[in-house]
Amino acid sequence: MTRERLTRWLVAGPPFVFMVVFFVLPALIMVAASFRIPGEHGGLAPLHEHGAWQLTPETYAFFFSDFIYTEIFLKSFLVAALTTFLCILMAYPLALLITRVPKRFRDVMILLVVLPFASNFLIRVYAWMIILGPQGALSAAVNRVAGAFGLEPVALLFSPVAVVVGMVYVHLPFMVLPLYTNLEKHDPLLLDAAQDLGANAWQRFWRVTWSLSLPGVYAGSALVFIPVLGMFAVPDILGGTGDILIGNLIKEQFLGTRDWPFGSTLSIMLTLMVLASAALAMRLARRSLAHA
Amino acid sequence: MALLELRHLTRRFGGIAAVDDVSLGIEAGEFFTLLGPSGCGKTTILRMVAGFDLPDGGAILLDGHSLADIPPEKRPLHTVFQSYALFPHLSVADNVGFPLRMARVPAAEARRRVADMLDTVHLADKADAYPHELSGGQKQRVALARGLVGKPRLLLLDEPLGALDHKLRSAMQSELIALQRNVGITFIFVTHSQPEALALSHRIAVMNAGRIEQLGTPAEIYGHPRNRFVADFIGDINLFDAEIVERAQGTLQFAVAGLGHIVAPTVDSPGRRGVFAIRPEQVHIIAADAPTELPNRFPGTLREFLYVGDVTTYQVELDSGVRIQALLPNAAPARPQLAAGARVAVAWAGDAGLFLHD
Ligand SMILES: Nc1ncnc2c1ncn2[C@@H]1O[C@H](COP(=O)(O)OP(=O)(O)OP(=O)(O)O)[C@@H](O)[C@H]1O
Ligand SMILES: [Mg+2]
Numbered sequence: 001m002t003r004e005r006l007t008r009w010l011v012a013g014p015p016f017v018f019m020v021v022f023f024v025l026p027a028l029i030m031v032a033a034s035f036r037i038p039g040e041h042g043g044l045a046p047l048h049e050h051g052a053w054q055l056t057p058e059t060y061a062f063f064f065s066d067f068i069y070t071e072i073f074l075k076s077f078l079v080a081a082l083t084t085f086l087c088i089l090m091a092y093p094l095a096l097l098i099t100r101v102p103k104r105f106r107d108v109m110i111l112l113v114v115l116p117f118a119s120n121f122l123i124r125v126y127a128w129m130i131i132l133g134p135q136g137a138l139s140a141a142v143n144r145v146a147g148a149f150g151l152e153p154v155a156l157l158f159s160p161v162a163v164v165v166g167m168v169y170v171h172l173p174f175m176v177l178p179l180y181t182n183l184e185k186h187d188p189l190l191l192d193a194a195q196d197l198g199a200n201a202w203q204r205f206w207r208v209t210w211s212l213s214l215p216g217v218y219a220g221s222a223l224v225f226i227p228v229l230g231m232f233a234v235p236d237i238l239g240g241t242g243d244i245l246i247g248n249l250i251k252e253q254f255l256g257t258r259d260w261p262f263g264s265t266l267s268i269m270l271t272l273m274v275l276a277s278a279a280l281a282m283r284l285a286r287r288s289l290a291h292a
Numbered sequence: 293m294a295l296l297e298l299r300h301l302t303r304r305f306g307g308i309a310a311v312d313d314v315s316l317g318i319e320a321g322e323f324f325t326l327l328g329p330s331g332c333g334k335t336t337i338l339r340m341v342a343g344f345d346l347p348d349g350g351a352i353l354l355d356g357h358s359l360a361d362i363p364p365e366k367r368p369l370h371t372v373f374q375s376y377a378l379f380p381h382l383s384v385a386d387n388v389g390f391p392l393r394m395a396r397v398p399a400a401e402a403r404r405r406v407a408d409m410l411d412t413v414h415l416a417d418k419a420d421a422y423p424h425e426l427s428g429g430q431k432q433r434v435a436l437a438r439g440l441v442g443k444p445r446l447l448l449l450d451e452p453l454g455a456l457d458h459k460l461r462s463a464m465q466s467e468l469i470a471l472q473r474n475v476g477i478t479f480i481f482v483t484h485s486q487p488e489a490l491a492l493s494h495r496i497a498v499m500n501a502g503r504i505e506q507l508g509t510p511a512e513i514y515g516h517p518r519n520r521f522v523a524d525f526i527g528d529i530n531l532f533d534a535e536i537v538e539r540a541q542g543t544l545q546f547a548v549a550g551l552g553h554i555v556a557p558t559v560d561s562p563g564r565r566g567v568f569a570i571r572p573e574q575v576h577i578i579a580a581d582a583p584t585e586l587p588n589r590f591p592g593t594l595r596e597f598l599y600v601g602d603v604t605t606y607q608v609e610l611d612s613g614v615r616i617q618a619l620l621p622n623a624a625p626a627r628p629q630l631a632a633g634a635r636v637a638v639a640w641a642g643d644a645g646l647f648l649h650d
Contacts (some may be wrong), residue, residue: 195364195379196342197438198394208388213380 027271034059034264042258059265069249073269076245079160080228084165084221087175090168091220095179096209099186113176121170125237128166132156132238158240166234171227175220177239182216183209225281226274246270293356295320296341296446297479302349303336313350314500315389318446318480323472325481327489328499329525334482341480342371354445358391365394369446374454376435378423381468385410385419391442409441412471429460436468440475449481453488457588465491484524490514498522520650523569528605530616534568534647546647549613555587555642571643572619577606577630578637586639592616594634606630608638 035055037045045054063069098109116124134155143153156162186209187192194204232247239245246266253263294317303311311333313362318324326334339345341352343364370391379389385406392402410416413433423431430445432452435571439447453461453468469492469601472479489496490510496522497507506518517523524531534548548568556568578584582590592610599622606618616638630636 185379189373189375189377190379192344192364193373193379194390194394196344196371197391197442198365199390200365203394208379243379 030264031266032148033262034268037262038259038261042260044260052142055206058096059262062262063265063269069266072244072249073246073273076229076247077273079164079167079245080225082164083171083228084175084225086168087172087224088217088221089171091175091179092213092217095176095216097181098176098180099183110177110180113173116173121235122233124164125170125234127259128169129157132165155237158243160239160243162238163235163245166238167228167231170231170234173228174223178219178223179213179216182213182219188213209269215285218281222278223282225277229274230270294318295322295355296480297353297356298337298341298350299353300350301337301340301347301352303333303340303345309502310373312464314499314502315350316497316504316507318478318491320478321329321476323481323492323494325471325483325487325489325493325496326499327525330484332499333502334484334499338371338450338480338482338606341446342369342448346594349622353535356553368444369448370439370442370444371448372435372439372452374451376423376431378431378434378438380423382422383419384415384421384423384426387423387434388437388441390438395442405441409437412440412474413437413467428456429464432456432464433467440471440477443475444477446478446480449479451482451484453483461488466501472490490526495541498525500525516646517569517648520567520569523567523646523648528617528619529571530570530572532568532614534566536564536647538577550612551590551611556645556647557643566647567650568645568647570640572605574640574644575616575618576639577608577618577620578639580635580637582637584637584639587642589637589639590616591635591637594632594636595631596632597630608636610638612627 011018025086033044035057037054039045047054084185094113098106098113101109130136133139136156139156142156146152146154190208190212191204194208199207229245230247230250232245232251235243235245235248250263250266250270253259253266261279298314298316301311301314302309305349314333314337326337336345340347341359342360354368363590374412380389382390388409388413389406392405397405407416407419410419413436415430415433415437418426418430418482423434426434431453435452439449453464456464465488481489481492490513493510495507495509496513498505498513500521506513506522508516513522514526517526517529520531523529532551534546537545537553546556548554550604552604554568572590574584576584577594578589590610590612592608594606595609595615596607598605601622603619603621606620607615607620609615618638
């Protein structure tokens, strides 16, 4: 009994300490920082000065005082939701295809899905600058079509479209893998049973395959939605001046205007929203997982 | 006209015929069984009838119309799979209601029919449970209910009792008979268990290597197997190579390897060589010196016996060295008290046993 307990502590101990030191403490420091006053040259002003504690909820008031911040949050959520949706749309058929090809091709296809991870993330995003750039074949093709309909030429690069394209590209594997893991476990006999009982192709997909894959869809969505919310590199490289998302805003507070308290406040707001959406996703997932 | 007719049905896998020129007709309301050893093509026939596999030759007709161009989801028949294939994400009620939903039966009527069906299979209290919360027998009944609720013309059952333990299996057999009688739906039942086939079926097709060896009622199949394979496959039987020596009034004289001459019932078809087959329960064991009117009587030594509760089977080694099996109910008043090594005699009537051509 005591030995068992000791083992348990030995196993759980190191990760526990790691989480406290590198997650809980920084989070608390961030909460504290959000109530402090920015230093004259960036950083934080002394905590105790002029015979008083220098703490204020001002940054929170400031967040809500200007609608631009709420707007950036909303826009970020929109981009994250759109990216997640497009990832599902593209990853689902791909994952389904991988489960249906002969076994010896499957590993190769999975390897191809994760292969981009082998090269640097920034280089891959920069590559999209060339693909979407004004000299690119894609731009030319799009504008030829636009021209045929009598529309003004459009720029693909440095636009919200480029941001979403980049986001989808970067996060697609995180949707494909959980979907594949889920779809691969489905019993093919269930589709036969459904067909035998009168289900046509669409009903078989919707009532059996899709329903059974919901846990995978939720897992993939969490893996895409949450990182997209905080991503600043893609909008930085592919977005225009107006395409700032939460990630850029926070980065700007720490590296640009050097307003650490406001940066902390933004981070806390983001964390709260991520937690809220993660809780929602988990509730949905648990409901469908319970019977899988 | 038969409800379902198979005409020269053939299916080959890589040159080998899994189903080889099978023709049969199944009447409405019948409990029809395909019986045969593993790999004889039973599942392949069911899959072709359900539409999941296409014949290489022959035709499948329902009410006289070919099913060839009708996809599985449009065929008015349902299947109960051996592994049940229940939808894990749907409750029992939703599983059973699935075919009604696909057929766009109005919700209120569907609910009523599902409730009725669950009552019939004694699962009314499990309507909201999920498949992983059910026992094997309960899953089995959900699968049956799901197959029956849409009132198909035909229900195909592929070894539906295979995964159940012995006791549950017997219980489900009785339920299955009652259920089939109540709903009046034609069953095509697949099994490789001959006692199960005998107990359940109106008619049985005994299959071997893709062909039908014999088609008949359980009594016909058991009492008059048509050849060595059927005789051997259905129940225990003693088989001896035999040759006809003389035909006389109603009986034949045989030269049987290891037995000498015996008297046995006549056969209509000609031919001299074949097997003599006799069921263990037709063989009597009597004291070595006891008199008997039975025409076939051979002395021997009791070698082993196997007590299985209701009956005992005896292995007797005849003086010629041939072994023969006899079976006696333990409740029989004349059951001899015997020990291994005892001198006994076996005897049987002149109208017992069968001569089968090879
Ligand atoms: N898809 C297939 N491809 C190749 N061979 C097959 C296929 N399906 C069945 N067979 C072969 O056809 C023969 C009959 O198979 P089938 O499944 O019909 O047997 P069965 O009578 O149902 O046996 P069991 O009692 O073991 O279920 C077997 O030899 C099997 O190997
Ligand atoms: Mg089979």
